[in-house]
Amino acid sequence: MNNIKSRLGVLYPIIAAFTVCLAILTISRQLLVVWQWDRVADTDGFLDVAISGLRIDISSLCYLFILPGLLSALVSSDTVVGKVWHAILRVWITFGIWLLVYMEAATAPFILEYDLRPNRLFIEYLIYPKEVMSMLWGGYKLELFLGTVVSILSVVLGWKASRYMVSSLTYPKWYWRPVLALIVVALGIMGARSSFGHRPMNPALVAFSTDPLVNDLVLNSSYSVLFAYKQMDAEADAAKFYPRMDRKEIISEVRNSMNVASEDFVSETQPSMAYHEAANQGKQKNIVILLLESHGARYVSELGGLDLSPNLDKAINEGWAFTRLYASGTRSVRGIEAVTSGFSPTPARSTVKLGKSQTGFFTIADLLQKKGYHTQFVYGGESHFDNMKSFFLGNGFTDMQDLPTFDNPKFVGSWGASDEDLYDHADKQFTQLEKEGKPFFSLVFSSSNHSPFEYPDNTIEQYNEPKQTVENAVKYADYALGQFIEKAKKSNYWKDTVFVVVADHDARTWGNQVIPVDHFRIPAIIFGDGIEAQKDNRLVSQLDLAPTLLSLAGISAKTPMIGHDLTREIPKEKQRVMMQRDKTFAWMTEDNQVVVFLPEQPTQTYKYDFKNDHLIKSDVDAAIIKRANANALWGSMAYREGYYKQLESYK
Incomplete structure (x- = not known):
């Protein structure tokens, strides 16, 4: 392990945290697939969920770690600045692990209620904390308890793991740092986009089923909520x-x-x-x-x-x-x-x-x-x-x-x-x-x-x-x-x-x-x-076509x-x-x-x-x-x- 740590140098904390987070998301998805096996089997979608889910997870984690990866390549060191950065990085890693664990822990209760992963409703509920807490306390006491326990464990274990990740690192020569930073950014962008085309990864790219929940299993809940939040910006009233x-x-x-x-x-x-x-x-x-x-x-x-x-x-x-x-x-x-x-x-x-x-x-x-x-x-x-x-x-x-x-x-x-x-x-x-x-x-x-x-x-x-x-x-x-x-x-x-x-x-x-x-x-x-030839000079909207077609089709x-x-x-x-x-x-x-x-x-x-x-x-x-x-x-x-x-x- 120390040999791997030495070889990866300042990028070891990023790669280690990335691997831990990827394992968390993969295990969570597999548990959800087992839980919803009948619906996944009906779509013959196990491989689609697994492979496309991996793409979504890698894309999500690239977004999470591209900035700390860049900063680690540039400033991670034994200096005061480097030590300050290591403290910030530990907080970042711990928060990232907690967020992913918390969202996955919240997924099963949300599916039971809405038959979908957490989405825009999850965000909208945050606007009404009193009402939501009352609802959760009234009908989801066990889920609240388990969510609290899992959250505490993820923070404690994440903080301890991050201490090991940032300790005893080897540091590159100054002239290698810009090269390393460019490599990190290039790989991060490619991973985040998950595509060499002109359109980056999105839920539609990995949708394959007429069952919305099965399509949602491909995603992870953090990605689902953040994508919904981004969409809400477009919902101009x-x-x-x-x-x-x-x-x-x-x-x-x-x-x-x-x-x-x-x-x-x-x-x-x-x-x-x-x-x-x-x-x-x-x-x-x-x-x-x-x-x-x-x-x-x-x-x-x-x-x-x-x-x-x-x-x-x-x-x-x-x-x-x-x-x-x-x-x-x-x-x-x-x-x-x-x-x-x-x-x-x-x-x-x-x-x-x-x-x-x-x-x-x-x-x-x-x-x-x-x-x-x-x-x-x-x-x-x-x-x-x-x-x-x-x-x-x-x-x-x-x-x-x-x-x-x-x-x-x-x-x-x-x-x-x-x-x-x-x-x-x-x-x-x-x-x-x-x-x-x-x-x-x-x-x-x-x-x-x-x-x-x-x-x-x-x-x-x-x-x-x-x-x-x-x-x-x-x-x-x-x-x-x-x-x-x-x-x-x-x-x-x-x-x-x-x-x-x-x-x-x-x-x-x-x-x-x-x-x-x-x-x-x-x-x-x-x-x-049976459609008679005629030129219709009435003022007509595109909206009128669907009702007309249904009428003609009986x-x-x-x-x-x-x-x-x-x-x-x-x-x-x-x-x-x-x-x-x-x-x-x-x-x-x-x-x-x-x-x-x-x-x-x-x-x-x-x-x-x-x-x-x-x-x-x-x-x-x-x-x-x-x-x-x-x-x-x-x-x-x-x-x-x-x-x-x-x-x-x-x-």
């Missing part, structure tokens, strides 16, 4: 930025903006929950959402844009096309949020990435899965990007078909397999599911039209030079989509499926206007067997979605769109009146000149401002209060 309203007023205005009869609302605790009768009363159909990356209306000639999307133009003339449909945001996750859950945009990050919506949050995938549908996400890249995989697996999607599931893709770029490969894979999936007689819901998300705009050679006639421009990528994305549509028309699943092709957002939302309205306009076409259900079922007549006064750009919220009515809310600024009102794409300062009726205000506040309130909880049954 609209009430902090926009004019406040009474809760009852918000609910009343939101309900009145929905195209739902008062008797169809079914819950006071979930105010937007209402029964929606499907227009299709015949055989239920499959649903496929073809979500196009960054494909704004300005790239579609039938919508007044550039002639870059001939296949979309063809679909517009053959299907049910919306000429005035607007995205709810400017990011892919905002589009995903809109089309899968019908959730209105907020100044926070999308619910795809927020902590409270990772499980138990309404999506049409959860509804359809409970009705016997096979629910899947098909994506040519890495499904953990932007936390998609974690959100989907926790909220009704059961099948992740991403790049590792593709057989010999023809072309793989920075964002994964090409759109041609994506649609070929999707077609194979749909064909197999149809053959097995399984109804299915699939979200197919393209990626070729994304910087750096990589796509296969010799597939399209280039619009401009160089090859990798957004215009050429749009043409390629349209080309691949057109191939898929033609293949789908000849398939066995065509007659039983409702398709929608819609963009997630425009390629860019730029300009000097307070809200660049035209950059929110996107193409959307519903098509499939799914009558209770849902919390506030969007309109477009198979029905929508009064002009209820046609509206919501547009969120960072913390700016805009509400536009059918007659192009626009209300804009900016953080802590007076409400701004405009008339939108559609022809010239220009906002003109104009007065807007107070009732419209009030309704816009309520809807701007609704999303944050619905998220915070749990109005979007999943139901046991959607009947």
